[in-house]
Amino acid sequence: MSDAIKFTIDGVEIEAIPGQTIMEAADEAGIYIPRLCAHKDLLPFGSCRVCTVMVNDRPQAACTQPVSPGMSVESETEELRQIRTNLVEMLFVEGNHYCPFCEKSGNCELQALGYRLGMLAPKYPYMFNKHDVDASHPDIYIDHNRCILCARCVRSSKELDGKNVFQFVGRGIHKKVAFNSDTDLAATNVSVTDKAIENCPVGAILKKRTAYAVPIGKRTYDSQPIGSDIEARKAAAK
């Protein structure tokens, strides 16, 4: 790779292709940087900030920051772990996330990240905001209580499904995902096979009648923490 860019993550030298983001280069090198809104099939977005790293001592979102020669990236530091944990905790208290009975439990990226970061109980007060559910679609169930506003559905619908089913409305604490219809989800052209449905990291967009089909112990994050698939690349390369 003649035009490869060399930089370091936590002191380890990484080679990257020009134009790659820090996260893309780290993924290829088998280094996991925590994330929630980022998705490998979607364009960089940079909204959740869970992937915040220090680039030459300045905080940057690893999912949007392109690599440059010689940059020094810090990711696994206690300070960053604390920042990421705080962000995840804020998401937990802003929504109504009842992991004990949520059907996404064990497959939920928010829950898995909480575990990976060593989160115990949130230190912030629960907000108990009131959120709606939309069960109008015959095959899709929407539970805004569990939405973390990562925009994966909004972006997937646009970028991958060629539709425009989901969009944000409102600002601040009133911000929510809305549907492209005058009434409810059933009135949109969404399909249960849409990537927008599949790419939801939490239990906010669900396929109806599939809950708990996978037994405890066989779910995605039951036996290994989130990011293990990425870290396995490093082990495989050795």
Add this chain to the structure above:
Amino acid sequence: MGATRKVIIEPVTRVEGHGKVSILLDENGQVTRARLHIVEFRGFERFIQGRPYWEVPVTVQRLCGICPVSHHLAAAKAMDVIVGADKLTPTAEKMRRLMHYGQTYQSHVLHFFHLVSPDLLFGFDADPAIRNIIGVIKKYPELAVQGVMMRKFGQEVIKVTAGKKIHGTGAIPGGINKNLSIAERDFLLKDIDQQIEWSRGALKIAKDYTVEHLEELSDFGAFDSSHLSLIREDGAMDLYDGGIRMIDSEGNKVIDHFNYQNYTDIISEEVKDWSYMKFPFIKEQGTENGWYRVGPLSRINTADFIDTPEAEVARQEFKALTGGKPNNLTMAYHWARMIEVLHAAEKMKELLLDEDLQGEDLVVKGERRSEGVGLIEAPRGTLFHHYKVNEDDQVTMCNLIVSTTSNNVPMNLAVEKVAKKYLSGTEITEGLLNRVEVAIRAYDPCLSCATHALGKMPLTVSVVDHNGQVVDKKST
């Protein structure tokens, strides 16, 4: 009622939830009536409205940490009706049954060894500092270890069928989400004979205690009543499914093989202003006479036979005591409970040896319905789950009748009987308090009050005279 004094005992210890007992006295210090106030608000019926039906079996089991499987399975059975699964696959039904027997086993063992055995082993009047599980561990270490290991076995059964020991996800509408692997089967099989042996021992303790103390127990919170339970088509005891049978205190069948999907045709619930718990009753008999008992005692009383050999022998011995008539002794609940422990152990062995548990066909579905009822014989008695679901798959109505609710009148009566016998004057003795709790504990176990389990009895008793004045107050 005229002038009365009120004796309040709270909290009731080694009993699930927060209970408070009021004993109402007349001017002469004689007990006129007793009330067990259940002051917890459950709320599940309301807050699952709007939730998708498939979530319910996992959500509602959070009602309880001791017998969550009962709620899990009763809700799943109701949801089977919703998804039109009228007959589950053999693997699904047997996995659920195994889960349920594991649950019954561990719950009964907890009830008997951890919570009740101190009363039986040390006597009702023993020092509370000794009369607790730590006292049992000190004086009868082998027995205490058995109790722990038996409960552990039941929990392991739940883990391999539901996914984890408490609050699993195994039963899903129309079936189950896993079968039993050979490794899981062998893990349990290696201990099952030991479990059966220990069950025999526990049964002997309960039986011997009852027989040896028959004279005292015959007058201890005992009263005639109807008994209700599910019953298998051939009249066998069945803890997982069947029709509703109710017998009167003489053993006459008042209701038999009634399809529980229509339970509202025969059972209604009354609300009283002094308790959050409703009072179910048989419609035809009215609120005054229509109450009934549920639980181990009722199940042994209603069953024509038990389909496992050793438990059946035990049942016959039990029935012989009353000449084949129903046994109405409150304290005989413990003996009946240990017969069920042996039955559950035998059933688990039978199921573990059944190759259907390794089947791959786990879920069935049929024509979607909008309403479903699921009943199961929970450790403490018949449990009713009733749901309505709209076209969008959301729950619109939920009604639960838990076993303690069915036993509401009987528990009040048992307390009243005990109070009448052991209370006179205004002095609240430790012996009285203990006996009130012993009577409640015959029906309802659990251990919300860990403080007492560790030795100290946190009771506050007030004697209130007919003018509403507190004339005596005692805390321990």
